[in-house]
Amino acid sequence: MPKAYVFTRYGGPEAEALVEQDRPSPGAGQVLVAVRAAGVNPVDWKQRTGYRRPGAAARELPAVFGNEVAGVVEETGPDVTGFAVGDEVFGNPVTGGYADYALLPTTVTAHKPAALSFTDAATLPVAAATAYDAIHQLGLPSGATVLITGAGGGAGVAAAQIAHVLGLRVVGVASDGKKDFVESLGAVHVPSGPGLAERVAAAAPDGVDGVLDLVGGEVLEAAATLLADRTKLITGADRETVARLGGAGVERARTAAVLDKVARLVVDGRLRPFVTGTFPLDRAAEALRTVEDGHARGKIVIEVAR
Template identity: 70%
Template sequence: MPKAYVFTRYSGPEAEALVDVDRPNPGPGQVLVAVRAAGVNPVDWKQRTGYRRAGESGGHDFPAYFGSEVSGVVEEAGEGVEGFALGDAVFGRPVVGGYSEYALLSVDLIAHKPDALSFTDAATLPVSAVTAYDGIRQLDLPAGATVLVTGAGGGVGVAAVQIARALGLRVVGLASEAKQDFIASLGAEHVASGPGWTGRVPGGVDGVYDLVGGDVLEEAATLLTDRTKLITAGAPPEVVEKLGGARVARVRTSDRLTAVADLVVRGDLDPHVTRTFPLERAGEALRTVEEGHARGKIVIEVAR
């Protein structure tokens, strides 16, 4: 039987397990994908704790799959599927599956993987890179303007910095002192996080893309004269709206996936996969992200 890394209840890491699961069957408009790689994101461990944002759907059926971005090869197509055939290399957001050997994907949430894009890099795009792309595009800053990215050293932050640079923006990246050289290598001006960080921001700021929330979001808001240029993926809508900003508006389409894949192929975006783990060590991959030790992107690779 296929294997998947799941959580069996809302709890801590003790609720996680690698288990045998039934091979999913694609329904209308779906494809079954043999997973080659799965991206690891903070939302994965947050879902295990029972976290969900207001207005989003409720609880999981257990055991519940980890993972919300995968790449792989189409093994079976459901009724009415057009444009995707057996053997096609694809990437996208799974309906069922994630840290698993097989996943079901809806055809409106997947895209063809370019030959020049590895399965590992493709698995970083559906959540992290698209979230970064959506936020930077939503700010709609003109070339030459300055954007501050908080949490610039994480998976979304690394992509946001590069996408902003590709659009001609000056980027200031807030991250730990240990990530100074890394942030500079992305083309951003590094500001060390910690008490008093706003006083260390060089020059003015025209927009903020927050990926941290909490006090950092509130402090970042003070740097702006136009609070409509405050976007967050790190806090709930009601929190940022009180500050005059907005939650990032996600665009979940195949066209969006293709757009970020093209950025990678052109060399404008490096997913910066810093560590990979086999499926059997998915728990270690998740701990790396949950404990805040990740720099760049962590990916689970599924052997074939």
């Protein structure tokens, strides 16, 4: 039977399990995909603890981990147009992506370019698409300076590169151990930790024009002090704090059109997914711990053998 990596209740890693499950059937507007690769993101383990986006319904347990996949269409549901069995696709699953099979709604599913690997495609629907939406939401002009906190993680790496494509100067906050990695993205590295605001001010003496926060909490608080215009303060990590500070959360488009755009950036060589670790499905726990422990650089991907 097909396998999936799930959490059976809300809590810590002890709630996780690799299980067998029936192959799902696509409903209206959905495609069934044989998963080839699934991206691993912080939101995955956060959902296991009980987190869910504002307005999102509680998930039925056991719930399959994973919010971005790439694979091959095995079956199409009613009212599906534009997709056929055998198509190579990537997108956001409704049933979780750490699995042999996943259901994807066509509204957030895109055709994978032939020049894009399944592994790289699986990194785009969450991290890269969030970064794309966030940088465009800031709306900064070419030549402006953007501060990105959490610049060494999946979304931060993509955001730094997309900002560079748009002609922005990037200051990236990350641990000392990620200094060379952040600088390889064309960003000015600023170490995280106490005194952050002072170090950013020294690295950007003319000030910063916008902030994309991907950490939240005290880091977001410190970054906010560097902005005169709080409408240029957005976060993908801490909506409660950013609202109090006068900023906003990242507004996700969640469309196939955005997926097409980020895929084109990769194919054109302007966006590197930076996959730094891959794991088979039966080692999904290790993949998730790598991200949950906060030590991952770039993206971690689960590859499903076929």
